[in-house]
Amino acid sequence: MLDKQSAIPIYVQIEDYLKQQIAQDVYPVKSIIPSERELSELFGVSRMTVRQSLTNLVKEGLLYREKGRGTFVAEEKMEQPLNGLTSFTEDMKARGLSPGTKLIGFSQVRPDPQIRARLGLSSEALVHKVVRIRYADNTPMAIERSYLPVDLLPTLSEEALQGSLYAFIEQQEKLVIGQATQRMEAALAKKEDAEYLQIAIPAAVVQIERVSTLEDGRTFEVVRSTYRSDRYKFISEIGR
Ligand code: 16G
Numbered sequence: 001m002l003d004k005q006s007a008i009p010i011y012v013q014i015e016d017y018l019k020q021q022i023a024q025d026v027y028p029v030k031s032i033i034p035s036e037r038e039l040s041e042l043f044g045v046s047r048m049t050v051r052q053s054l055t056n057l058v059k060e061g062l063l064y065r066e067k068g069r070g071t072f073v074a075e076e077k078m079e080q081p082l083n084g085l086t087s088f089t090e091d092m093k094a095r096g097l098s099p100g101t102k103l104i105g106f107s108q109v110r111p112d113p114q115i116r117a118r119l120g121l122s123s124e125a126l127v128h129k130v131v132r133i134r135y136a137d138n139t140p141m142a143i144e145r146s147y148l149p150v151d152l153l154p155t156l157s158e159e160a161l162q163g164s165l166y167a168f169i170e171q172q173e174k175l176v177i178g179q180a181t182q183r184m185e186a187a188l189a190k191k192e193d194a195e196y197l198q199i200a201i202p203a204a205v206v207q208i209e210r211v212s213t214l215e216d217g218r219t220f221e222v223v224r225s226t227y228r229s230d231r232y233k234f235i236s237e238i239g240r
Contacts (some may be wrong), residue, residue, distance in 0.1 A: 010045055014053035022062065022073055032070045033063065034080070061230050074230065078136070082236040085180050085212070087166035088134050099103055100135030103161050104196070108150055115147045118222045120213050121185075126150040130161055133196050140197045141231055146223045153220070169220065180212035184234070193226050204229040 002013050018033065027033050034042065039050045054071055057063040064074050080091065092099035093208040111119065111127045119127065124132045146165070148156065154160065160168040169175050189203040197205075206227040 010043075010134075011049050011052040011056070014039070014043060014045070014050060015056055018053065018057060027073045029073050032072050035070060064230070077233045078141075079229055079235045080227075080232055082182065082184075082234050085177065087164055088095065088144070089164035089167065092136050096134040098138075099164075100138060101162055102133040102135070102156060103130070104133060105129065105131035106158055106161060108163050111147050115222050119147065119149055119219050121149060125235070128153065128156050130165075132161065139231070142229060143193055143196050143226045144223055145225075146221055148221050149219075152218060165221075175220070176215040178213050178215035178217070180210050182211075183209045186229075187226075189226070194232070197228050199228060199230065206232060206234070 001017055002010060004010065006013065018027075021027055021191050033039075034052045036047045036054065038052075040047045041052070054063060058065060058071070061074055061077065063071050065071050066076060078095070086094075089099045106127050109129050110116075110125075110127045111121070111129075112124075113129070116123065116125070119125075121127070127147045127149055128186045130144070130148065132144045133144070134142045150156075152175075153169070155172075156168065160172070166177060169177060185207050187205055187207050189197065189199060189201055189205045191201060192203045193205070194203055197203075206229050208223075208225045208227065210221070210223045210225070211219060212223075
């Protein structure tokens with residue numbers, strides 16, 4: 001299985017071999033893979049070498065470890081398109097998954113200067129501050145911290161926020177959502193967020209800030225979302 005004369009390092013060859021086995025479903029999603037000891041016997045290499053391969057595959061998100069249990073095959077990441085102005089609910093339904101929401105904060109506050117500037121509000125204006133954990137088939141996927149002008153959405157309620165915010169805006173309020181600007185960056189999960197997302201720290205996350213406007217040009221939301229990087233990859237179609 002391994003070519004010990006090759007210029008390709010042994011640990012890379014082991015990674016390639018395991019990737020192939022996973023792709024061929026020899027080890028299906030969520031199944032356990034052989035232990036370090038078993039793999040080192042199989043390949044006739046040291047456990048150190050096997051450990052290096054496994055650690056790399058864990059870092060790539062292909063495998064995950066569970067303390068005291070072993071190493072398992074991770075689910076394929078979700079591909080999130082960056083082109084359309086869709087809602088979380090729509091994205092999950094389009095994939096045949098069941099969207100869920102846990103509302104963990106809903107209050108009316110004066111926003112900080114940056115959010116106020118993004119929303120184009122006066123210094124007296126209030127915003128709804130909404131914090132929601134978003135789930136796909138009961139797995140936490142993202143945390144969304146949204147800021148929405150109270151003047152624009154005076155009837156927004158806890159009840160409405162259990163479902164789709166965009167459905168509330170479009171169907172209840174009969175407002176027309178126009179476009180958005182998104183900024184994306186990498187970060188390490190804060191302890192609090194890692195708990196909400198049920199991930200072990202240190203963990204990389206992707207942060208997206210979306211500033212969305214109605215068709216008439218009024219800005220209706222600033223959302224700062226924290227996505228699990230072990231569950232998401234982002235995709236955009238680009239032309240030239
Ligand atoms: C998405 C949007 C968020 C929007 C939410 C509405 C990003 C970065 N965020 O998660 O801005 O508020 O959908 O979802 O894409 P809902 O209609 O299901 O509540």
